[in-house]
Amino acid sequence: MDREKAFLIATGLIIGILAAVLVVMGNPGNMGFCIACFLRDVTGALGFQRAGVVQYLRPEIIGLVIGAFIAAFATGEFRSRGGSSTLVRFFLGMFMMIGALVFLGCPLRDILRIGGGDLNAVVGLAGFIGGVLLGVFFLRRGFDLGAARNDKGSQVGGYILITIAVVLLIMLLSGFNVNPEAGGPLFFSKEGPGSMHAPLWISLGAGILVGFLAQRARLCLSGGFRDFFLIREYGMLLAYLGIFVGVLVLNIYFGNFRLGFADQPIAHTNHIFNFLGLFLVGLCAVLLGGCPLRQIVLGSEGDTDAATAVLGMVAGAAISHNFLLASSAAGTTPWGEAAVIIGIIVVSFIGWAYREVDA
Amino acid sequence: MDTLDVRGLSCPLPVMRTKKVLDSGVRELQIIGTGGTAKQNVTRFARSQGFEVEIKNEADGEWTMVLTKAK
Numbered sequence: 001m002d003r004e005k006a007f008l009i010a011t012g013l014i015i016g017i018l019a020a021v022l023v024v025m026g027n028p029g030n031m032g033f034c035i036a037c038f039l040r041d042v043t044g045a046l047g048f049q050r051a052g053v054v055q056y057l058r059p060e061i062i063g064l065v066i067g068a069f070i071a072a073f074a075t076g077e078f079r080s081r082g083g084s085s086t087l088v089r090f091f092l093g094m095f096m097m098i099g100a101l102v103f104l105g106c107p108l109r110d111i112l113r114i115g116g117g118d119l120n121a122v123v124g125l126a127g128f129i130g131g132v133l134l135g136v137f138f139l140r141r142g143f144d145l146g147a148a149r150n151d152k153g154s155q156v157g158g159y160i161l162i163t164i165a166v167v168l169l170i171m172l173l174s175g176f177n178v179n180p181e182a183g184g185p186l187f188f189s190k191e192g193p194g195s196m197h198a199p200l201w202i203s204l205g206a207g208i209l210v211g212f213l214a215q216r217a218r219l220c221l222s223g224g225f226r227d228f229f230l231i232r233e234y235g236m237l238l239a240y241l242g243i244f245v246g247v248l249v250l251n252i253y254f255g256n257f258r259l260g261f262a263d264q265p266i267a268h269t270n271h272i273f274n275f276l277g278l279f280l281v282g283l284c285a286v287l288l289g290g291c292p293l294r295q296i297v298l299g300s301e302g303d304t305d306a307a308t309a310v311l312g313m314v315a316g317a318a319i320s321h322n323f324l325l326a327s328s329a330a331g332t333t334p335w336g337e338a339a340v341i342i343g344i345i346v347v348s349f350i351g352w353a354y355r356e357v358d359a
Numbered sequence: 360m361d362t363l364d365v366r367g368l369s370c371p372l373p374v375m376r377t378k379k380v381l382d383s384g385v386r387e388l389q390i391i392g393t394g395g396t397a398k399q400n401v402t403r404f405a406r407s408q409g410f411e412v413e414i415k416n417e418a419d420g421e422w423t424m425v426l427t428k429a430k
Binding site for chain 2: 077150
């Protein structure tokens with residue numbers, strides 16, 4: 001086996017192991033890592049959504065940005081760049097988050113949920129692969145959001161996301177609170193998933209390590225399936241296998257593996273919308289050129305289009321909770337179901353409308 | 360020798376554009392692109408198709424590579 005594939009497996013294993021450990025240290029069940037859930041919690045901590053049970057400035061997210069930035073900077077890959085249908089990417093990020101919060105997890109958490117025995121996540125995976133396939137259909141048809149450009153002059157744009165991460169970290173460490181009487185911001189859940197978390201420094205350290213590895217491995221939870229269907233390249237699928245095996249083995253060891261559909265941690269059993277929620281995520285991810293995790297990593301490398309997609313995800317999280325689209329353990333909402341269907345239609349239209357003119 | 364420009368394209372377009380040109384039967388192709396991910400992905404794909412890859416130039420995040428069909 002070549003070094004690249006071995007590195008992909010090792011990266012996956014480390015992420016799976018860290019995810020299982022973070023749950024034991026205090027994170028919610030099957031949520032050692034979840035880009036969608038954690039960005040949503042960050043959105044809540046800032047008060048952009050006021051669902052009291054999902055507010056926490058997740059250090060894992062800050063760590064991911066710092067780790068990916070360090071990896072890119074150290075290897076000379078950091079470069080400010082952008083200009084590829086930026087606003088469209090904002091909306092794709094927004095819909096990607098809406099789909100994820102109807103399913104209750106990003107594609108990374110989907111694998112972690114399967115590794116915890118949650119069979120609803122297998123339904124979600126099928127939907128995700130379906131969404132990726134529709135994205136591949138649009139790619140084969142010539143889908144293209146246009147070329148980005150490397151910024152020749154100032155590199156300032158590329159530093160915006162890492163700056164935000166550092167400012168958030170300072171706010172978190174200093175106990176920043178604008179309006180203590182109102183409880184924040186920063187807001188911190190006193191009950192529910194937002195109140196469950198590993199110790200700050202462990203979460204931050206795990207985030208930095210995963211951000212670093214994900215940047216070096218170009219880890220992307222949609223890219224593996226996409227490239228398998230497009231060019232029969234299976235290297236990235238080995239990373240998924242690594243994540244799955246890592247989290248599965250440790251979940252069994254820690255007694256956190258429970259096979260079934262019912263009573264899974266932070267999950268619901270609406271099969272249709274578990275499928276369609278991640279279908280929307282898969283479709284958005286292929287059109288964006290990467291999954292939620294990959295958007296954060298690219299944004300940290302100086303890709304301002306990807307950073308905008310991340311901001312779109314934050315907006316999607318705010319919309320999801322303010323407009324009652326997000327699911328809960330109790331199930332989906334009618335608004336969420338409608339939003340996923342509208343999202344699939346709108347994003348399919350984007351996939352159909354953006355075609356390369358030459359080549 | 361033909362030149363293919365994949366600068367600034369999102370994944371997986373650099374590889375898809377390369378595949379399209381290689382499938383047309385060329386034995387030699389120059390590609391200019393940006394970023395480490397595209398460089399790695401195009402290199403891996405070209406090698407899998409039996410091409411030798413030579414990086415000609417790399418500066419300011421932009422690279423030029425030449426693919427030659429192995430004899």
